[in-house]
Amino acid sequence: MTIFFRNLVQNNVKIILTRNSDSQLFTVSYRNLSILPSVYDGKEDPAPKFFSSNVQVLLRRLTRPDFAKVFRKRTNSGRDVLKTPSYKFLTDEELEAEIAKANKRADRLLQMPPIVKIHQPINEILSEDPALIGYDNVKYLFTDITFGVANAHRIIVERDPDGILRSSDHDIRKRLNQTYFPIKGRKLREPIMFTDKDRLNSLLESEKYEFVLDRACIQYEPDEPSYQKITSITYQHIDMNKNYDMLRSTRHFGPMAFYITWHQSIDNLMLELLQTSAVREAVLLTALRHEIHGDLANGEQVQALVHQILPTPIQLSKPDRLTEEDIELDNKCVECIEKYIVGNSAMKSQQELALQGFREYYQQMIELSRGLKKAHGNA
Amino acid sequence: MLPPASGTGKFYAKAAKSIRLIRQGCTNRPFFHISVTHRKRLNSQPVIEQLGSYDPMPNVHNEKLVALNLERIKYWLGKGAHVSPPVAELFGLAGFFPIHPRSYMNAWRNRKTTQENIAKQMEEEKAKETANL
Numbered sequence: 001m002t003i004f005f006r007n008l009v010q011n012n013v014k015i016i017l018t019r020n021s022d023s024q025l026f027t028v029s030y031r032n033l034s035i036l037p038s039v040y041d042g043k044e045d046p047a048p049k050f051f052s053s054n055v056q057v058l059l060r061r062l063t064r065p066d067f068a069k070v071f072r073k074r075t076n077s078g079r080d081v082l083k084t085p086s087y088k089f090l091t092d093e094e095l096e097a098e099i100a101k102a103n104k105r106a107d108r109l110l111q112m113p114p115i116v117k118i119h120q121p122i123n124e125i126l127s128e129d130p131a132l133i134g135y136d137n138v139k140y141l142f143t144d145i146t147f148g149v150a151n152a153h154r155i156i157v158e159r160d161p162d163g164i165l166r167s168s169d170h171d172i173r174k175r176l177n178q179t180y181f182p183i184k185g186r187k188l189r190e191p192i193m194f195t196d197k198d199r200l201n202s203l204l205e206s207e208k209y210e211f212v213l214d215r216a217c218i219q220y221e222p223d224e225p226s227y228q229k230i231t232s233i234t235y236q237h238i239d240m241n242k243n244y245d246m247l248r249s250t251r252h253f254g255p256m257a258f259y260i261t262w263h264q265s266i267d268n269l270m271l272e273l274l275q276t277s278a279v280r281e282a283v284l285l286t287a288l289r290h291e292i293h294g295d296l297a298n299g300e301q302v303q304a305l306v307h308q309i310l311p312t313p314i315q316l317s318k319p320d321r322l323t324e325e326d327i328e329l330d331n332k333c334v335e336c337i338e339k340y341i342v343g344n345s346a347m348k349s350q351q352e353l354a355l356q357g358f359r360e361y362y363q364q365m366i367e368l369s370r371g372l373k374k375a376h377g378n379a
Numbered sequence: 380m381l382p383p384a385s386g387t388g389k390f391y392a393k394a395a396k397s398i399r400l401i402r403q404g405c406t407n408r409p410f411f412h413i414s415v416t417h418r419k420r421l422n423s424q425p426v427i428e429q430l431g432s433y434d435p436m437p438n439v440h441n442e443k444l445v446a447l448n449l450e451r452i453k454y455w456l457g458k459g460a461h462v463s464p465p466v467a468e469l470f471g472l473a474g475f476f477p478i479h480p481r482s483y484m485n486a487w488r489n490r491k492t493t494q495e496n497i498a499k500q501m502e503e504e505k506a507k508e509t510a511n512l
Contacts, residue, residue, distance in 0.1 A: 126474055131483050134490035135472075139442045142473040145431065146450040155449070158442075159472045163486075180446055 035236045037229035038263060041118050049292055050115040050258055057310065058288045059254030062281055063110060066316050069249035070106045112254040113213075119223040124167040132163030141168065143176050151177045174221070185218040194219065194230055204237045213252045235259045239268050261288050267347040274354035277318060277361060279333040280309045286340045298339045305336055322369040334359065382425035384412060390427045391417065398455060399463035400433060401426060409435050413447065413466055415455045430455070433469060445469055 040046045049055055073082070090098065144155035156168045156176055168176070178188055193199045194216070203212055212234050220227030235256045238247060247253040260266050266285055273282040287306045290296040308329055319326070334355065341351045384403060390396070395418040402422065404410035413431035416424070431447040438444065452475075456462070462470065470476035 129478060132472075132478065132486050134493065135482055135486040136443075136489075138437045139440075140445060140469075140472050141442050142445045142447060142469075144449045145446045146448055157474060159474075165472075165474045176444070179444070 035233050035240075037232040037236075039118050039225055039228035039232065040115065040262075041225075045117045046258070046262060047114070047116045052291070055258070055288065055291050056112075056254075058284050058291065058306070059112065059257055060110070061310065061314070062257050062284055062288070063250070063253040064248045064281070064314060064316065065106060065110055066249045067102065067106060070109055071102075110249075110251045112251050113217050114222045115255055115258055116223045118225050118228060119170055119221075122167050122169050122173075126157060126165040126167065129163040129165070132159075133161070135161070135163070137161050141172065141176060143180055145180055151181060170224070183218070185215075187219065190226070191215065191219060194226065200230070200233070204234060207241075207243060207246060209234055209238055209243065209246050210250055210252065231255070232259065239265065242268060242272050244269060244272055257285070257288065258292075261285070261292050264293070267345060267351070270345070271347060271351055271354055274337070274351055274358055277358045278315065279330055279337060279358060280312070280315065283309060283333045283336050286336065286344075289344075295344065296340065297343050298336065302336055302340075305332055309333075319365075321372065322365055327366055330362065334362075384426075384429065386414060386428035387425045388428060389425075394419070396427065396455060396458065396460040397463060398430060398452065398460050398466050400465050411435065413469070415451075415460055418461060428455075445473065447473060447475070449475065 139161065140159040142155075142157050142159070146154075151173075154173070154177060156173050157165060158168050158172065159165050175188065178186055193203060193212070200212070213231060216227055216230045216234075220230075222228075238244065238256060239260055244253070244256075247256055257266075257269070260269060266289060270282055270285060273279070273285065283302060283305055286296060287302045290299040290302055296302060312329070322330075337355060341348055341355065345351050384401075396415050397418040398413065398415050399422070400411040401414045401416070402409060403412055411433040412426075412429050413433060414426035414429045416422075416426040420426075428451065429448075430452050431445065433446075434444045436443075447470075452470075462476075464479065464481060467476055468479040468482050471478040471482055
C-alpha cells in the first residue's frame, strides 16, 4: 500500500495539500486536475452576509474596476456591425453627466451573480388517486403558462403513472420553463463543457475563466448544485494559480473573493495583494473576513480603517507620488496587516516577507516624493 | 391571409363557446392546441383564443407535455364556456377539475387488459411446458 502511494506521489509531479474550512483535504495534481468542488450547503446560509451592504461595498472595491477593461470590446455576437466610436466636444456639465452615465453602465456590467444556499428538493404530493393506476404508462407534465408569472413561481405539476399528482422537481421545472419561456443563451441540454470533466479541465488550463463563469451564469440558476460546483472548481483553480488579475474588473471577482473568504483560504490572495503592494485592498480583504467570520482580534480597528480607505480613489496602478495623507493611511494599513499576519495568517513567513518588501519599496517612495516636494520648494 | 392559430380574438358575445383540442401537427404527428372557439364552429375554422397546448407523443424523457393558460381558462369558464371531454380529462389530471369519469374508466380498462394479458402469457407458458414434457 505504501509503495503504491509512493508511486502515486512520484507519478504526479506535484501534490499540494490545502486545508479547507471543513477540515477536509483536497488533492491537486497537475497531471490531471482533481479539485473537489464545495457548495454552499452547510447549516449557514451565505445569502444574508453576501447581500449585506458592508460586504457588497467591500467586494465591489476589491474588484478594482478599471473602465478600460469593463467597457472593453468583446464579441460582436448579436450585433451585425461594430459601432465606430464617436468623438464629441463637451462642456464640463455634459462631461460630468456622461461620466455618471458610464458609472451607471459599469454598475450594471459589474453586477455580481448572487451567492445563495443550494435549493432543497421539492417533494410535495398534491393528491393521490390509486384508481388512476394504469391510465397511462407515461408521466403528464402540466405547466401554467399564464402571462406575467415569474419562472420561479410558475405552477408546474406532474401526474405520475401511479396516479399521484405532485409538484415537479427543480430539473423538470427548469426544463419546462426553458421549453415554454426560453432564456437566450441557455441550452435545454447541459453544454458538454460542463458535463465532461476533461473539457472543463482543458478550458481551465487555458485560463478561459471568464468564459466558463459567464456561461455558467446563463446556463444555471445560482442555487443549483451544478452551478456552485463548476464555479467552485473555477475559483479554486484561479486561487491555486494566482490568476486573480484575470477576474479583476469583471463581475466574478466579488463572488470569488467571497467564496475563498467563506472557505477560510484567503492567504494566497492576501499574498498576491501584498506582493503587488496593494495594502489598502489587503486591509479591505481582512475586513471582509471579519464581516463574514468575525474572527479578527483587531476587527474594530480594521472597520475604522475601511471607512478611511473607501472614499479614496481606486489605485489601478502604483502611485508615482504620495501626499502626507496617503503616507499616514498606508502606514496604518501596514500596521493592521502586521497584526493580521501575526494573529490569523496561515502563510506567515511568506506574507511577512512580502510585507517587508513593500515597506522597503514604500520607504523609497516616501523619500522620493518628499524630496520632490522639497525641490519644488513647497515643503 | 390565414388567421393565426393562436386565435383571432373575434367572437359573438351571446354565442355558446367551447374549449376543445384543435389538431395542429401533421400526418402521423399529432399535436393539439387547447383553444376556445364557438361551439357551432368546425375545428378547421379560426378560433377565438389559444389557451394551451397538448403533445400526445411522449418525449425522450417519456413525458407528455401539457401547457395551460389557467388565467384565461378561468376567464372563459366564467363566461360559461363548455369544455369538451378530452380537455376535461386533461384538466382533471392536472388537478384543475375533478378527475373525469372517463379517466377512471380508461384506467380500469387498461388494468383489466394488462391482467388478462399476463394471465394469457402464463397459460401459454404452461401449455409450452406441458407440450415439452
